[in-house]
Amino acid sequence: MKRLKRFSLGVVALSFCGLSQATFAQEQADFQTWLTELKVEAKQKGYSDELIEKALTGLKPYPKAIKSDRAQPEFKRTFKRYSTKRLSEWRIKTGLKMKKKHKDMLEKVGKAYGVQPRFILAFWGLETNYGTFTGNNDIIRSLATLAYDKRRGPYFRKELFNALTILKEGHIELEDMKGSWSGAMGQGQFMPSSFLQLAQDFDGDGRKDIWHTHADVFASIANYLKHYGWNDQQTWGRQVTLPDNAKSLVEQVKQTTPEKGCRALRAHSDKLPISQWNELGVRRLNNNDLPAVSLKATLTVPDGVSGDAFLTYGNFRTILRYNCANSYAITVGLLSDKLK
Numbered sequence: 001m002k003r004l005k006r007f008s009l010g011v012v013a014l015s016f017c018g019l020s021q022a023t024f025a026q027e028q029a030d031f032q033t034w035l036t037e038l039k040v041e042a043k044q045k046g047y048s049d050e051l052i053e054k055a056l057t058g059l060k061p062y063p064k065a066i067k068s069d070r071a072q073p074e075f076k077r078t079f080k081r082y083s084t085k086r087l088s089e090w091r092i093k094t095g096l097k098m099k100k101k102h103k104d105m106l107e108k109v110g111k112a113y114g115v116q117p118r119f120i121l122a123f124w125g126l127e128t129n130y131g132t133f134t135g136n137n138d139i140i141r142s143l144a145t146l147a148y149d150k151r152r153g154p155y156f157r158k159e160l161f162n163a164l165t166i167l168k169e170g171h172i173e174l175e176d177m178k179g180s181w182s183g184a185m186g187q188g189q190f191m192p193s194s195f196l197q198l199a200q201d202f203d204g205d206g207r208k209d210i211w212h213t214h215a216d217v218f219a220s221i222a223n224y225l226k227h228y229g230w231n232d233q234q235t236w237g238r239q240v241t242l243p244d245n246a247k248s249l250v251e252q253v254k255q256t257t258p259e260k261g262c263r264a265l266r267a268h269s270d271k272l273p274i275s276q277w278n279e280l281g282v283r284r285l286n287n288n289d290l291p292a293v294s295l296k297a298t299l300t301v302p303d304g305v306s307g308d309a310f311l312t313y314g315n316f317r318t319i320l321r322y323n324c325a326n327s328y329a330i331t332v333g334l335l336s337d338k339l340k
Contacts, residue, residue: 028060028061031060031061031148034148035056035059035144035148038056038144038147038157038160039052039056042056042161042164045161047164047168048168051164051167051168052164054174055140055164055167055174056140056144059140059141059144060141061145061148062137062138062141062142062145062181063145064137064181065137065142065145065146065181065182066145066146066149068181068182069146069149069151069152069181069182077327078302078303078307079302079303079307079308079326079327079330080303080307080308082327082328082331083327083330083331083334086126086331086335087331087334087335087338091125091126091129091335092335092338092339094125094129094130095121095122095125095130095335095338095339096339098121098124098125098130099117099118099121099339102214102218105214105215105218106120106121106218109202109215109218109219109222110222110232112202112219112222113219113222113223113225113226114222114226114230114231114232115221115222115225115226115230115232116232116336118336118337118339118340119225119230119236119332119336120218120221120222121335121336121339122332122333122335122336122339123188123221123225123322123332124187124188124217124218124221125335125339126328126331126332126335127187127188127189128186128187128188128189130187131187131214131217134178134179134185134186134187134189134211135178135179135180135181135184135185135189136178137178137179137180137181138177138178139163139177139178139179139183139185139192140160140163140164140174140177142179142180142181142182142183143156143159143160143163143183143192144160146182146183147159147160156183158193159183159191159192159193160183160192162191162192162193162195162196163177163183163192165192165196166192166195166196170207171195171199171207171208171209172207172209172211176211178211185210185211186210186211186217186220187210187211187217188210188217188220188221188224190210190220190224194224195208195210195220197227198220198223198224198227199216199220199223200216200219200220200222200223201216202215202216202218202219202220203215203216208220224321224322225318225319225322228317228318228321229314229317229318230315230318231314231315234295234313234314234315235313235315235333235336235337236312236313236315236316236319236329236332236333236336237297237310237311237312237313237315237316237330237333238284238290238310238311239285239308239309239310239334240277240282240283240284240285240290240299240309240310240311241282241283241284241285241287241309242281242282242301242305242309243280243281243282243283245281246305246309247305249280249281249282250269250299250301250305252280253269253270253272253280253299254269254270255268255269255270256270259271259298261317261320262317262320262321262324263324264320264324264325264326264329265298265317265320267300267302267326268298268299268300268312269298269299269300270298271296271297271298272296272297272298273294273295273296273297274290274291274292274293274294274295274296274297274311275292277290277297277299277311278290282299282309282311290311295313295314296313297311297312297313298311298312299311300312300326300330302326302327302330310330312329312330312333316329316333319332319333
């Protein structure tokens with residue numbers, strides 16, 4: 001993060017209790033000055049005075065957003081710890097119940113977008129516990145705080161204006177625009193830019209309601225995956241066992257040319273045909289040969305060669321477009337397998 005001339009909001013978040021009253025007051029004043037300038041830009045972008053006044057007046061910094069941005073569990077925890085917590089008995093059992101309860105709609109959406117229902121369920125379950133916890137954070141306040149922070153300021157500034165556009169288009173009321181500390185919203189946790197590009201009005205009521213309407217929630221998740229190249233004739237990958245020479249094997253198959261895309265792919269091997277992985281001694285969990293399919297796959301060992309190992313296919317890259325973290329993407333895949 002670039003060093004700021006004034007105290008950054010990150011300092012407020014990380015050592016909030018240690019700030020003097022004078023420093024805290026100055027930080028608040030700096031934020032209000034920044035907010036005044038933001039309102040001028042919003043006016044120039046064509047947002048109404050009424051919307052600007054309602055959405056942006058009276059905002060205060062939200063230190064929790066900064067703290068959370070620096071401690072995301074997908075990057076701070078081992079894969080084993082992350083996945084074990086999220087692949088809970090409750091999440092699996094509830095997912096199977098939801099699969100039965102919403103069977104007709106899931107199948108209808110799955111057919112319309114070419115995405116297997118179990119993957120729609122897996123994203124829904126992992127993101128918001130099947131819609132039961134979508135976040136209670138004020139989206140505008142969170143985005144304004146992160147835009148002011150400067151670590152990823154330009155990105156969150158754009159997302160803030162996208163959120164204003166969503167309000168302008170009438171998809172949700174300001175007081176109901178709640179979500180995560182990062183600005184992700186609804187039962188599928190879409191950032192405002194993803195909402196504007198990919199959210200769906202599947203029930204045809206004129207609103208893309210990813211907060212309350214299951215048809216819109218499922219269709220939006222499916223459309224996101226379809227947009228980024230999902231292939232419903234394939235799965236995501238599989239957990240595998242490695243041969244006794246696992247350490248030397250991992251060294252042998254390291255990427256010769258870095259794979260483009262999400263930075264998480266840097267922790268993957270070269271792409272090799274399944275037949276070649278078989279020849280190298282990689283096996284299914286039951287030690288049988290890998291399936292005889294004409295796919296290429298990469299190997300990743302998120303906790304090192306002594307931990308779990310996975311071969312991943314093309315759809316895994318699409319999962320990473322939702323969240324660029326191997327722990328997250330593998331856990332989505334494993335949850336989807338439990339929901340078959």
